[in-house]
Amino acid sequence: MYSIARIAVFAVVLVGGGCAHQINITPPLNTLDAGGVAKIDKVVGYYISSADRSKEVESPGGGGDKVKYLPYRESEPALKHVLSNLFSKVVEIPSLDDKGFISSNNVAYVFVPVIATDSASDSAFTWPPTRFTVTVDCRAVDPAGATVWQTKVTGQGNAEFSEFRHDMSLSARRASRNAFLRLQQEISAAKELR
Amino acid sequence: MLNRRPMRAWGTIIALAALLAGCGGDTYLVKEVPYAAPRPPGPQDTVIYVFREQGDFAAARKLAIIDNDTIVAVLTPGTFSHFTVPSGEHEIVGYFSPSPVMHYRVTPASGKTVYLLCRVGYTSGMFMEVMQEAQAKTLMSQFKYTEIGVKGGKANMNYKDYYDRLYK
Numbered sequence: 001m002y003s004i005a006r007i008a009v010f011a012v013v014l015v016g017g018g019c020a021h022q023i024n025i026t027p028p029l030n031t032l033d034a035g036g037v038a039k040i041d042k043v044v045g046y047y048i049s050s051a052d053r054s055k056e057v058e059s060p061g062g063g064g065d066k067v068k069y070l071p072y073r074e075s076e077p078a079l080k081h082v083l084s085n086l087f088s089k090v091v092e093i094p095s096l097d098d099k100g101f102i103s104s105n106n107v108a109y110v111f112v113p114v115i116a117t118d119s120a121s122d123s124a125f126t127w128p129p130t131r132f133t134v135t136v137d138c139r140a141v142d143p144a145g146a147t148v149w150q151t152k153v154t155g156q157g158n159a160e161f162s163e164f165r166h167d168m169s170l171s172a173r174r175a176s177r178n179a180f181l182r183l184q185q186e187i188s189a190a191k192e193l194r
Numbered sequence: 195m196l197n198r199r200p201m202r203a204w205g206t207i208i209a210l211a212a213l214l215a216g217c218g219g220d221t222y223l224v225k226e227v228p229y230a231a232p233r234p235p236g237p238q239d240t241v242i243y244v245f246r247e248q249g250d251f252a253a254a255r256k257l258a259i260i261d262n263d264t265i266v267a268v269l270t271p272g273t274f275s276h277f278t279v280p281s282g283e284h285e286i287v288g289y290f291s292p293s294p295v296m297h298y299r300v301t302p303a304s305g306k307t308v309y310l311l312c313r314v315g316y317t318s319g320m321f322m323e324v325m326q327e328a329q330a331k332t333l334m335s336q337f338k339y340t341e342i343g344v345k346g347g348k349a350n351m352n353y354k355d356y357y358d359r360l361y362k
Contacts, residue, residue, distance in 0.1 A: 022319030028299040030283060031361045077324075163360060166294050168320045170360070177361065 020066040023169040026074045027177035034085035042108040045093040062121030071115045082184040109140040132171040134179040151186040155179025223343030224268040241307040245274040260287040263352040285354035298322040
């Protein structure tokens with residue numbers, strides 16, 4: 001009996017101790033509704049560096065474990081989606097210094113996001129985070145490279161076990177959705193971008 | 195404050211189910227067959243490929259793939275399948291009996307092909323993500339293609355509605 005208990009404890013430690021679990025913070029794009037906003041008739045771009053796109057982040061999950069994700073790569077579909085909700089055309093900019101690309105595509109503004117995340121869990125027994133925060137500090141630059149607009153939005157997401165057992169990334173995706181919906185509202189309200 | 199007792203019980207059940215349990219049967223008559231590329235999607239259609247990554251985690255468990263409320267494929271580790279749907283919103287769900295464990299909402303993509311990868315691992319994650327075509331082509335040459343013999347089987351609910359409510 002003692003041996004069985006030892007093996008069980010060892011197995012739990014081996015399987016569950018201090019791991020980092022991959023999650024995905026991309027929100028379902030159907031949840032990023034345009035909300036009846038009239039589109040602005042401009043071509044805009046966004047820029048995410050290749051270093052940022054491959055950047056992996058770890059933050060706390062439950063039970064002493066961590067979660068890991070790619071905040072820029074996984075936020076890119078949400079950023080592109082909200083910009084597409086607001087502007088007539090959206091292009092990805094290969095480099096902020098590529099003035100030829102920007103002018104030949106008639107890009108009016110380039111949006112450059114800086115994304116920060118954090119997470120936590122109330123649970124000692126399950127690893128998915130029950131609380132997640134996504135902060136997007138986003139600036140828009142004109143073709144000359146001057147910053148014409150900037151904002152910082154935060155989205156929070158919570159998820160309980162009964163919910164996240166059907167989507168382990170749920171709190172993160174809710175936080176990401178909330179952050180990008182707020183970003184959409186801020187851009188929509190910005191007179192500088194009209 | 196969350197009540198941890200039911201969470202602990204659920205955690206134990208899921209861990210045991212995922213790690214130990216085999217498949218209960220072959221309800222949908224899944225079989226490996228030689229892969230043949232589907233016809234390109236028509237202007238009103240979307241072709242959806244679904245791959246399940248290789249791995250030992252829950253390897254004995256079959257992952258049912260559900261399109262809204264219809265079972266369209268069953269995947270074991272290192273296999274893939276495809277199906278064609280009318281363009282529109284499709285909640286693609288990965289289901290380990292008795293629960294859905296992952297999902298991806300395919301939005302209208304007329305005339306396009308969408309490639310989805312099901313991650314099933316303790317550290318590599320438990321989620322579905324979209325893949326680029328080049329990565330999918332590589333996996334096609336490494337993975338086995340499966341089809342189900344029983345088509346049109348219904349899930350116990352419409353998961354499009356379910357996940358809509360989850361994200362309300």
